[in-house]
Amino acid sequence: MLYIEKLKHTYGKTVISYPDWNVDRGDHAIIVGNSGCGKTTLLHLIAGLMTPTSGELFIEGKNLAKLSRSGLDRFRGENIGIVFQRPHLVRSLTVVENLILAQQLGRRKKNQAKINQILGTLEIEALKKRKVYQLSQGQAQRVSIGRAVVNEPKLLLADEPTASLDDQNCERVIKLLRSQAEVSEATLIVATHDQRVKNEFVNSLSL
Amino acid sequence: MKQKIIKKLEKLNEETFQLYDSLSSLGEKELHDTSYGWSIIQVFNHLKMAEFGSVMYMKKKMKAGSEIPDFNVISSIRYFFIKGLLLSSLKWKAPSVVASPKGDHSLSEIMNEWKKIRELTKSYIEDYPEDLLGKAVYKHPLAGRLDLAHAIDSFILHQRHHVHQVSRIRKKINR
Numbered sequence: 455m456l457y458i459e460k461l462k463h464t465y466g467k468t469v470i471s472y473p474d475w476n477v478d479r480g481d482h483a484i485i486v487g488n489s490g491c492g493k494t495t496l497l498h499l500i501a502g503l504m505t506p507t508s509g510e511l512f513i514e515g516k517n518l519a520k521l522s523r524s525g526l527d528r529f530r531g532e533n534i535g536i537v538f539q540r541p542h543l544v545r546s547l548t549v550v551e552n553l554i555l556a557q558q559l560g561r562r563k564k565n566q567a568k569i570n571q572i573l574g575t576l577e578i579e580a581l582k583k584r585k586v587y588q589l590s591q592g593q594a595q596r597v598s599i600g601r602a603v604v605n606e607p608k609l610l611l612a613d614e615p616t617a618s619l620d621d622q623n624c625e626r627v628i629k630l631l632r633s634q635a636e637v638s639e640a641t642l643i644v645a646t647h648d649q650r651v652k653n654e655f656v657n658s659l660s661l
Numbered sequence: 662m663k664q665k666i667i668k669k670l671e672k673l674n675e676e677t678f679q680l681y682d683s684l685s686s687l688g689e690k691e692l693h694d695t696s697y698g699w700s701i702i703q704v705f706n707h708l709k710m711a712e713f714g715s716v717m718y719m720k721k722k723m724k725a726g727s728e729i730p731d732f733n734v735i736s737s738i739r740y741f742f743i744k745g746l747l748l749s750s751l752k753w754k755a756p757s758v759v760a761s762p763k764g765d766h767s768l769s770e771i772m773n774e775w776k777k778i779r780e781l782t783k784s785y786i787e788d789y790p791e792d793l794l795g796k797a798v799y800k801h802p803l804a805g806r807l808d809l810a811h812a813i814d815s816f817i818l819h820q821r822h823h824v825h826q827v828s829r830i831r832k833k834i835n836r
Binding site for chain 2: 498503504527538542543544545546547551554555558559
């Protein structure tokens with residue numbers, strides 16, 4: 455599913471070199487390391503939000519560096535779901551409209567039943583007509599998980615999803631990510647410095 | 662990079678003239694009809710004013726030079742979703758910065774003013790320093806900070822969004 459080889463990214467004079475890594479389809483994997491070591495950058499490279507300085511990065515056999523910007527946007531919308539550190543939801547839309555927007559971006563037909571099912575699993579169905587600025591941080595994060603999985607992506611990426619959560623919510627979010635990934639048979643990659651999450655995963659890339 | 666931005670501006674220009682041409686068959690009454698919210702003239706005027714305000718904002722911001730924040734990944738993520746929103750059929754409330762535009766001018770008067778503004782936009786792009794192209798010189802009311810290329814891209818999307826609005830108005834007034 456994911457294969458990286460001799461991957462490097464440069465920020466000014468700082469060069470980040472990543473170890474070669476392979477993640478199988480359906481696998482649940484983790485990228486661990488301290489703040490500033492390049493976890494988020496690697497996740498952004500995998501998501502095609504940044505271009506590597508050198509090296510190879512293949513997803514489902516596709517070399518992302520070879521895609522045009524619009525091709526990359528399309529590939530991401532159709533194949534990759536991302537849970538960011540901050541939710542980045544569209545504030546002027548309601549919870550349910552944010553999920554409809556994600557379906558449209560993924561070139562899917564509006565599927566209200568699927569949205570209802572996801573909101574139910576995430577226990578936020580009662581909030582579906584609320585504007586996102588009316589939500590708590592935890593609620594907004596669950597919406598962002600819903601948005602990431604609504605198109606049943608082949609690859610689900612999560613960047614520090616538990617960073618600001620207490621132990622109970624941390625466990626809950628990881629369970630949600632894993633169960634949502636299992637439902638859609640997606641490959642899950644979590645980037646985190648959170649020690650509480652580390653032992654939950656077998657395939658681990660340490661930076 | 663600059664050439665790509667100029668190409669985007671040419672696309673914007675082409676679509677502005679298409680809109681103008683498509684409206685030239687309408688009479689004054691239809692252009693100024695406010696029965697269904699903004700009139701077509703108000704929409705047209707809004708687009709012109711939005712471009713003028715945006716270019717003036719960027720001209721002012723550019724004075725900060727290398728102090729302007731970089732256009733980063735987070736900005737591009739936000740833009741990705743807002744771009745989707747502008748192209749979608751979803752209805753949403755316009756940002757509070759948008760005031761109701763004047764509707765008492767003729768179509769040709771607005772177009773003549775708009776042509777001058779478009780020249781201003783063009784010369785702004787042509788004179789824009791290459792080393793600041795990665796800087797987030799523009800602040801989009803929904804997407805936040807954008808670089809010049811994304812700013813011009815957002816002008817195109819904004820215009821297309823209002824072209825749909827004009828089509829809806831025309832349907833309602835049977836024109």
